[in-house]
Amino acid sequence: MxxxxxxxxxxxxxxxxxxxxxxxxxxxxxxxxxxxxxxxxxxxxxxxxxxxxxxxxxxxxxxxxxxxxxxxxxxxxxxxxxxxxxxxxAGPWSDEQVEAERRRDRAAKAHFYGQTPQVGLPAGPARLQEKPSFWRHLWTRIFGRL
Known part of the structure; x- marks a missing residue:
């Protein structure tokens, strides 16, 4: 409650x-x-x-x-x-649901911040060297590397 x-x-x-x-x-x-x-x-x-x-x-x-x-x-x-x-x-989640969401979250962060391709998606061409986005910069300043 x-x-x-x-x-x-x-x-x-x-x-x-x-x-x-x-x-x-x-x-x-x-x-x-x-x-x-x-x-x-x-x-x-x-x-x-x-x-x-x-x-x-x-x-x-x-x-x-x-x-x-x-x-x-x-x-x-x-x-x-x-x-x-x-x-x-909202309803409770089982340990399995929580772990699945944690895996999904790690993959989404890695994909967004350019660490590795997201599971299930093709890798695509290598990225050109570019200035890190605002969000990537903020993330690494707060939490360090993924």
Whole structure:
């Protein structure tokens, strides 16, 4: 059961050290969001905005995040969608589903950031040496190499 059925958004430059429950902190400066887990366990949940991670939509009044938030590394293993500020509980995933999604996510990141061809797609011609994209630069500054 979700303790928080709604998240009010707060646009900030920096995510605060202490997250207030029921608030979705959004930093456009750092292209990320953070909130206290909606199940009420108090764990911090971070959702970075990148072409291979989450997308944030602001409609002038509310914020939505896609895809769902799956807290598979937390003890609570909560899973929910944030849609126009509402928290909608999503079904649990098996360990096999979580691992399959992790593999898909790693392949999508590797493909997007030019590390290796995505599984199931032809390799194609070698890339010309080009300046790294903004997202690749941001990714390597935050997380290092894939």
């Amino acid at each position: 979700m303790r928080h059925k709604r998240l009010d958004h707060r646009f900030v430059e920096h995510i605060p050290e202490r997250l207030e429950p029921g608030i979705l902190y959004v930093s456009m400066e750092y292209a990320t969001s953070a909130h206290s887990c909606c199940c009420g366990c108090g764990e911090e949940v971070v959702a970075p905005f990148t072409p291979t991670d989450w997308k944030m939509t602001f409609d002038g009044e509310t914020v939505s995040l896609r895809p769902s938030i799956g807290n598979w590394t937390l003890k609570c293993r909560s899973h929910y969608v944030i849609d126009r500020g509402k928290v909608i509980k």
